Amino acid sequence: HYWAGGFDSEIQRIHRTTRPALNPLFEKLLTASDADIRLGRIVIPKKYAETFFPEVTESKGLMMNILDIENKEWKFNFRFWPNCGSRTYVLEGFREFLAVKKLQAGDTVTFYRVEPGGTMAIGTRKTS
DNA sequence: AGCCATGCACCG
C-alpha cells in the first residue's frame, strides 16, 4: 500500500519538498452535470468562487491557467451566469480534463493555491 | 433568502 494516504497527499509531499507550498483551498464533489462530458463545465460554489478566484466583471469571464498535480497546464474559462440578481459561477472548458482524469459523478476535484505567486492548481480524487 | 443542480429556450 505504497500509495496509502492518497495520491493527492503524496504529490503534495513531493511538491512541498521540491517546490513552493501547495495550499488546499476547497473541494468540489462532482455532480452528474459537473461530470457530464457533453457539458464540459463545472459549477464553482459562489462562496469559493468569490473567495479564491479572480474577480470577474464581464459575463464572458476570463481565461485561467491551472496546473494539475503532474504539472500539466490546463486552460479554463472562469465566468458567471446572471441568476436572479445573483451569479452562478462556472469553469468552462472542462471536457478534456474530465476525460483524461476519467472523472465521474461522486469523484472530487480539489483546488490549491500555489505560493508564491498565487496561481491555482487542481487535483482529483476518485470516490472512496 | 437564495444557492446551485439541472432544465430548457433560443440563438447561431
Added chain:
DNA sequence: CGGTGCATGGCT
C-alpha cells in the same frame, strides 16, 4: 438542431 446562456425549482 446542438449548445450557450440563462431560468427554474428542489432544497437548506
